[in-house]
Amino acid sequence: MNIIDFLLQHSPALIVAIPLLGAFLTPLISRINNKARNIFVILILGLTTSIVFLLANDVFAGNIHTYVFGSQDLALPIVRILFEVDAMSAFMAIIGSILALVAVIYSWAFIKENTGLDKFYTLILLTTAGMFGMVLTGDMFNLFVFLEITSIASCALIAFWTNKGKSVEAGFKYIVISSIGALFLLFAIALLYGQYNALNIATLANAIQFSFLDKIALVLLIAAFAMKAGIVPMHMWLPDAYSKAPASVTIVLVGATQASLYGVFRVCFTLYGNTINLSPASIGWIIVLLGLITMLLGVAMALIQSDFKRLIAFSAVAEIGFIFLGIGAGLTVLGNAEMMAAIGIPAMSGGVFHIMNDALDIGLLFLVAGAIYYATRETSLDKLGGLARNMKYTTVFFIIGLFAVSGIPPMNGFASKLLIYESTFQLNPILSIVAILSSIMLLAVFVKVFHSVFLGPSLPKFKEVKEVPKSMLIAMGIIASIIIVFGLFPELIINNIVEPAVSALVNYGDYIREVIPTFTGGI
Amino acid sequence: MIFNIPFIAVTALVLIGLYTVIFRRNLIKMVIGITIIQSGVNLFLITLGYRENSVAPIFTSLPPGTIVPEGMSFPVPQALTLTSIVIGVAVLALMLSLIIHIYRHYGTLDAREIGGNEE
């Protein structure tokens, strides 16, 4: 068989193994030259991105790929670790690979004068490998192990600037909360294993009945993944960690946070999908309520900040609330067929599309903030001003990010937010009103930031500030062009990429039937 | 009743660990609290693999008269517990290194004085 078929058949394993191999080869290659190491890391991530696109192309056409480690047959009962890639997993893998590639291109110039750079690139590749493992796996304990790999590697990256006390303290806060969340997850996995003697997600979903211990496990699972994703009231680590880390680390961290969000949806839709007749619709309403509180608190705290990066971090919290609102609205009407077609599918399409838009928009805003820090060594809004004359390209990128975050056409934020507004209005008008209100407040916050940083009279101490180096501009340009393309042709993206992901979440029967062919049920 | 003692111990360990993490101000005591929670969850994992009157799941030189495989305890929870212990060691090493850096900067280990001027 030729090389494309070989790559396609073994792609779930290769997507995780190639960054892992590259991560451990980086200290050996960095003894030669610094430039050789940078080129090696970009090559590894480029190769992984192309394999991800190859796999996603096949999965979006309707086939679910499974991969058993160590043997060739899929005989029941499953005793080996299984990777199962359906359309939602491929969607998250695309987001992760784009964010990692942009981060490494940006770091070429941004982090050049620091020491210990071989460990920096090793940790970025380890975080990327852990994130891919988390979204591609079909086994609960494997999910826990990859979640821990991602959180340990990203904690060491957050505390990278060890000469500043604030970064180390942000890293410590992150690892304490992340470790407690992972221990809750392990407790829930032990509860499910003790009852059903299985660790595979498809086998568990086949055998699950909604007993008392299963209810405790569901609460612990949602709490653990929400703690890692930054939902209020467990969002304390997010502003510190996002603002005190280097800018290229923050964009990889955004990818890791979205992967934990994927964990919530995998548990609610696929693992507990067979119990929708037994459980009331209150799980969906709880998720909707959490999304509303997160939106309001994120925007309210963003209004009063005076530090540039901390403000963008709080608006990232608000955007995650939008995703929870959209997908939670779909979860409430999951059992009802005609309400599902009218309300549920558009709301979930908006929510899933907003995962990608949120990652791109917040990533672009953090890259712009990093560029300003690189040029002026200042992050406080009181001390910045009048930079539009010196840094023209950065100003244009910030305007694109501003329009995208607040949901103004023709950027991509408008398409996903319009879907969420329209569908939640039919569910309950109050939800839609709160969502529109937070979008308007986000616009107000960012217009204030734009005025105080870029417009205004030029300050004397910023006279020699030049434009940032080319590699940072190329990285920001890649994301900005993807944002504009998604905004101009949203129908193309929704029909080809978002619709298969939403139907993969809703029709959990296909996921289970890949492993257990005699499963009857599903929507 | 005697077979329920490990599960009662697990609940006690997790609650004591959560109390220590939330209500103590010294950073080292927070780390000790997380270690106590890890011990509780590891104990829970390994208690799940018990079968009454069973031997260790090793095929080398079994005592005579053992029924295979119903006379052996489950080996899968032992592997899960081992993985969890290894992850616990790595997280503990990372947290202690961060505490060394924090002490070098601020000179104190009190969680309320490190907070500084946020929000």
Add this chain to the structure above:
Amino acid sequence: MSEMSKIVRTISSISFPLIIIYGLYIISHGHLTPGGGFQGGAVVASGCAMILVAYGSIWTIGKMKEKNLSLLESIGAICFILLAIFGLGFGAVFFNNFLVGSDFLFGTIPSAGSTIANINTGGVIPLMNFAVGIKVIAGLFAIVLVMAHASSTMEEKK
């Protein structure tokens, strides 16, 4: 940290090779008795930590620099992943056990039921145990060494 008295140093030097042999025994018999890569590696790392406490951190860092340990750790991890990828080439899937049944290195298949232990079995698993053992020794020793050195520089700054 400073070094300890002459009696402690002598006894540590005598018992250090015995600890290494015991740890290597646990690593290499991981497919027959309880043990394996992580457990044996932790035993050897405890022996190395005993040398660190007896001789002081300044002498130990002079003898064993931290970047050699980093190199050793990378070699251990690369061997593990390369063994998994070789399964892709020789057999059919990732992590395939391609040495079982062949007469190259560890290829005998034991008969079912309770048998006498034969170290020549197991396929690719003993090789993976060695790779993990080297990585764990280097990793745990590096953690203890760097922490001891950091606390000693903080003491002399005061």
